[in-house]
Amino acid sequence: MKFSPTVLTPEEEQLRAEVRQFLAEELPPGYRPGLGIGAGSDRKFSKKLAARGWLGMAVPKEYGGQDRTAVDRFIVTEELLSSGAQFGSHFVADRQTAPTIMKFGTEEQRRYFIPKITAGELAFSLGMSEPDAGSDLSSVRTAGTKVEGGWLLNGTKVWTSGAHENDYFAVLCRTSPLDGDRHNGLSQLIVDLRSDGITINPIPFLDGGHHFNEVVLEGVFVPDDRVLGELGSGWMQVTSELAYERSGPDRFMSTFGLLKCFIAERDPASLSTEQQRVVGQITARYWTIRQLSLSIARTIDDGGAPAVESALVKDIGTRFEQQMIEWIRDVVEIDLDPQQGSMFELLLAEATLSGPSFTLRGGTTEVLRSVASKGLAR
Numbered sequence: 305m306k307f308s309p310t311v312l313t314p315e316e317e318q319l320r321a322e323v324r325q326f327l328a329e330e331l332p333p334g335y336r337p338g339l340g341i342g343a344g345s346d347r348k349f350s351k352k353l354a355a356r357g358w359l360g361m362a363v364p365k366e367y368g369g370q371d372r373t374a375v376d377r378f379i380v381t382e383e384l385l386s387s388g389a390q391f392g393s394h395f396v397a398d399r400q401t402a403p404t405i406m407k408f409g410t411e412e413q414r415r416y417f418i419p420k421i422t423a424g425e426l427a428f429s430l431g432m433s434e435p436d437a438g439s440d441l442s443s444v445r446t447a448g449t450k451v452e453g454g455w456l457l458n459g460t461k462v463w464t465s466g467a468h469e470n471d472y473f474a475v476l477c478r479t480s481p482l483d484g485d486r487h488n489g490l491s492q493l494i495v496d497l498r499s500d501g502i503t504i505n506p507i508p509f510l511d512g513g514h515h516f517n518e519v520v521l522e523g524v525f526v527p528d529d530r531v532l533g534e535l536g537s538g539w540m541q542v543t544s545e546l547a548y549e550r551s552g553p554d555r556f557m558s559t560f561g562l563l564k565c566f567i568a569e570r571d572p573a574s575l576s577t578e579q580q581r582v583v584g585q586i587t588a589r590y591w592t593i594r595q596l597s598l599s600i601a602r603t604i605d606d607g608g609a610p611a612v613e614s615a616l617v618k619d620i621g622t623r624f625e626q627q628m629i630e631w632i633r634d635v636v637e638i639d640l641d642p643q644q645g646s647m648f649e650l651l652l653a654e655a656t657l658s659g660p661s662f663t664l665r666g667g668t669t670e671v672l673r674s675v676a677s678k679g680l681a682r
């Protein structure tokens with residue numbers, strides 16, 4: 305395991321300044337910030353970011369990307385999270401679907417999907433979890449049956465974030481019968497969410513909001529050219545894909561807006577000793593976790609594959625973004641009401657309701673520790 309200290313270059317600081325300037329102009333004063341990747345989706349906003357060249361930062365120019373770096377992408381993401389902008393429309397595709405298609409997809413898939421993703425025109429969901437397959441993903445039961453020219457898909461996916469708004473999802477399914485090793489015989493298919501045979505049912509969130517869905521697939525036809533990667537290599541592809549989603553600022557900055565509003569709504573001279581301690585404690589941890597996450601982005605740019613480090617940053621980062629809600633709640637005296645209050649109070653109520661999900665999405669804490677311990681034992 306290795307975390308090499310790194311700092312931003314003057315060019316990278318310049319990029320940060322440009323993104324910050326853009327956000328200051330785009331988001332009006334008094335804008336109600338969202339919390340992390342749950343802040344919401346705004347396709348027009350994603351397209352504006354794309355027009356500035358801030359999507360597909362690490363994708364080759366030939367496919368509509370920017371040929372820039374993971375660190376540049378880190379900087380853009382950090383600024384979006386810090387402002388609480390609604391960037392959910394492009395985020396999943398930008399973070400993991402585009403790199404997965406680049407790595408495993410056919411040339412036709414790269415040319416068809418990636419320029420549309422980097423333009424902010426196509427939004428993707430993730431079709432992994434099922435009612436009886438979350439942590440134990442290899443036990444998915446959604447099955448593809450071979451037919452003339454493609455596959456017929458049957459099964460049910462759950463917790464599919466954004467399926468009601470997005471265009472496609474990458475479905476992990478079984479394409480050949482169990483042969484003793486559950487990791488064999490799984491494949492990924494790129495499925496149009498508006499295909500015949502798909503029913504999308506909302507699963508209401510604790511606060512009543514609509515983020516996730518149950519997606520029922522009944523005889524959905526998927527053409528052969530939408531098989532992503534090798535048939536039967538789905539497990540290897542999915543585990544590699546999950547590594548992309550683990551270590552970025554979205555795994556420790558979901559509640560950054562809460563800290564900002566807490567400070568903004570108070571006269572610094574009026575903070576109690578306890579409140580000052582909590583602000584200091586949160587800031588110090590942010591800074592440390594950020595350095596770990598930045599170091600991973602730099603390692604990726606240097607050609608490394610820091611899977612263990614990524615799992616650990618997600619474990620530390622998501623527990624931190626969850627804990628800080630409690631630390632703040634402990635030093636304020638308010639009755640939480642998601643419907644009314646100051647910006648800080650509304651965010652605190654929202655964070656209290658959504659916080660428990662931070663350590664579940666993208667792999668639970670227990671699963672990440674298992675990934676890290678297996679990696680360290682090798």
Ligand SMILES: Cc1cc2nc3c(=O)[nH]c(=O)nc-3n(C[C@H](O)[C@H](O)[C@H](O)COP(=O)(O)OP(=O)(O)OC[C@H]3O[C@@H](n4cnc5c(N)ncnc54)[C@H](O)[C@@H]3O)c2cc1C
Pocket residue numbers: 429430431432433434435436437438439440462463464465466516661662664665666667668669670671674
């Ligand atoms: C906000 C949010 C968004 C999500 N979006 C998506 C999405 O878009 N697409 C998608 O496919 N999924 C999505 N998910 C699902 C998510 O990936 C799963 O919830 C997660 O993988 C856990 O699976 P599970 O809910 O089935 O829990 P389970 O796997 O049943 O786990 C229950 C508990 O048991 C523990 N546990 C399980 N196995 C072990 C083990 N071997 N050792 C120790 N402890 C264990 C877990 O840590 C957990 O605490 C989302 C989840 C959330 C919360």
